[in-house]
Amino acid sequence: MGYVALYRKFRPPVFEDVKGQDHIVTTLKNQIKSDRVGHAYLFCGTRGTGKTSVAKILARAVNCEHPVDGSPCGECDMCKEIAAGTSMNVIEIDAASNNGVENVREIIDEVSYSPTRGKKKVYIIDEVHMLSTGAFNALLKTLEEPPSYAMFILATTDVQKLPITILSRCQRYDFHRITIDTIEGRLRQVVDAEGITVDDRALRYIAKTADGSMRDSLSLLDQCIAFNYGEELTYDKVLNVLGAVDTEVFGRLFSALYTQDINAALTLLSDIVIQGRELAQFVNDFVWYLRNLMLVQASDQMEDVVDISTDNLKNLKQQASEADVDTVIRYIRIFSELSSQLRYATQKRILIEITLIKMCKPQMVKNDESLEDRLRILEQHDEENGKLLKGIQSGQVAVAAATGAPGAMPQMVKEKKVLDRAVPEDIQKVVSGWARLLAGMDNPMKTYMQKARLSLGNDDTLQIVLDNKQLAAKYNEGDSRTELQTVLDESIGKHITFEVRYIEDNQTFEENYVNLQAINFDIVTEE
Structure with a gap:
């Protein structure tokens, strides 16, 4: 006999060997032990989670002459015939390639004949969602009232495509994705049985890559063993085979x-x-x-x-x-x-x-998401250089030595020059020279302020209006505000009181602010 793939060789023969589907296995075993087996089952779930395996075990169990705790004994003639695929009591149909009305009619014609041996005639229809609409309609009546000896097991990976009329006639069982721990444990059993040395990290990575599918994990393990045949299977070798990264x-x-x-x-x-x-x-x-x-x-x-x-x-x-x-x-x-x-x-x-x-x-990139990154990097730089920035911005540069030490220099403090408060005429100079101010700004402030619009607020306050809420908050407080304040003050040699405002999406600048950049006349205040 030729080589058999691991997922076929280690297909579970009894319910006890099915991993990760305890909620389904327990229910089916209890039904068999209490002789309360249904006539139509629907097994749905992602690939490789055991739908077909459980269907075959159930088909053997209902025909087994001496079931053991709800599972097939594997020793009687019926169990051996079904396992070998020679029994006429279990018919497997691939709905992907047999999805027409004539295929379903063949099933209906066969159902009328009772089994010559065994108790049940079981039809396993895989990928049942591939059946055509006409095929579903032809199956409805038989699925609802089959002969007492007939059982249908429908399996699908896409249950949403099944008509509600089919769903209502079946007992539905949802197969869960299998956990990484469960898959790793099963892989360990397989490699031990095969006499292959594999480290735990390698099995763990294969189990994770399988994404909840036991069959996928066994196929990946098969591939890794073949590539490193006769050698110990390590974590690095698995990464090489699967094209993965540490x-x-x-x-x-x-x-x-x-x-x-x-x-x-x-x-x-x-x-x-x-x-x-x-x-x-x-x-x-x-x-x-x-x-x-x-x-x-x-x-x-x-x-x-x-x-x-x-x-x-x-x-x-x-x-x-x-x-x-x-x-x-x-x-x-x-x-x-x-x-x-x-x-x-x-x-x-x-x-x-x-x-x-x-x-x-x-x-x-000109969007809010990229702005978050720019602000984050600026804040990190500010934190790293925080003490130095604060010292420079406050105008206090201290050169000190230990008090009373020989040769010590007295502490020197440079006082920051107090500027006169700007009047409207001064603000007008800032507005008229805004292009020059922008040219002298450092990035990223220069980039951010290019879209700013200027207005005059109460108490001779310069309003800088932006369309970005995060930027407005940034330049209204902290080191960024101090930096902008310095640029404005140095432009005219006077202290400018300013605030950075944010204009909502549903607002217009003209309705809420005075556009100073569009006004060419002098600003006059009443005495």
């Missing part, structure tokens, strides 16, 4: 993006390409890494949820403590959208590079 790389990528280090980000991507990694898988795994980072930020009790090693969890917590949760959530949204684009892209590397460049150079 978690440490994702940490470096996140740090590069968070600090807007474009050289580091693009160099890392280049290394990934040279190593031959699958780029779509790389992006998907990075989204998963960001998800773990978000969960660790949300709570300290997430060890079981994030599902990574102790060492990686320690590094993840360290990175989470230094990151902003809003930024992480935004990164998840950006890379999730990128993952969807890569599905149909021919130049995947270029798409990823464009995304990395935009994230590291937010000034290239």
Whole structure:
């Protein structure tokens, strides 16, 4: 006999071997033990979760001559015939290729003949959602009132496509995605039975990559074993076979993006390409890494949820403590959208590079999301240089030595010059010279103030009106306000009282403010 794939070789023969579907297995076993078996079942759920396996076990159990605790004994003639595929009592139909009315009519004609051996005639219809509308209608009556010896088991991965008339005639069982722990345990049983040496990290990664599908995990394991035949299967070898990337790389990528280090980000991507990694898988795994980072930020009790090693969890917590949760959530949204684009892209590397460049150079993108990054970087710089900035902005530069020490210099304090308060004529000079002021500003203030509109408020106050709420808040307080105040005061040598206002989307500037930039006459105040 030729080689048999692992997922076929280790298909569960009895209910007890079915993993991760205890809620279904217990119910079916109790029905068999109490002789309360239904005539129509609907098994629905994602691929590889055990729908067909449970259907075959149920077909053997209802025909078994000596069932053991609701499971087939595997020793009687009926169990052996069904397992070998030679029994006429179990008919498997693939609805994907047999989806017409004539195929269903053949089933209806066969149902009228009772089984020559055994108790039940079982029809397993896989991917039943592929049946045509006419085929569903032809099946309805038989599905509702079949002969006492007939049983239908319908399996589907897309239950939404089934007519309600079919759903109402079946007992529905939803197969859950299988947990990573359960899949890892089953893989360990398989490799032990096969006499293959595999480290735990390798099995854990395969289990996670399978995305809740036991069949996918066994297929991936089969692939990894074949590539490294006769050798110990290690974590690094699994990564090579599956085109995956180690978690440490994702940490470096996140740090590069968070600090807007474009050289580091693009160099890392280049290394990934040279190593031959699958780029779509790389992006998907990075989204998963960001998800773990978000969960660790949300709570300290997430060890079981994030599902990574102790060492990686320690590094993840360290990175989470230094990151902003809003930024992480935004990164998840950006890379999730990128993952969807890569599905149909021919130049995947270029798409990823464009995304990395935009994230590291937010000034290239004119939207609120990129503004958040620009503000965050500015705030970080402000915090790093906070003491120096405050000393310079307050005009106090101290040069001191220990009091009374030989040769010590007395403390020198440079007092900041007190400026006269600006009057409307002075404000008019600022307005008329606004273009010159903009040219002398440093970025990013220069970029932000280019769209500003000027107005006159109460008490000779200059109003700077922006269309961005975050910018208005930024320049109304803190170091950014001090920086703008310095620029305005130095432009005319007087102290200008100003406030930065935000105009709502539903408001117009002309209805709420006086447009000083459009007025050419002098501003006169009454005595």
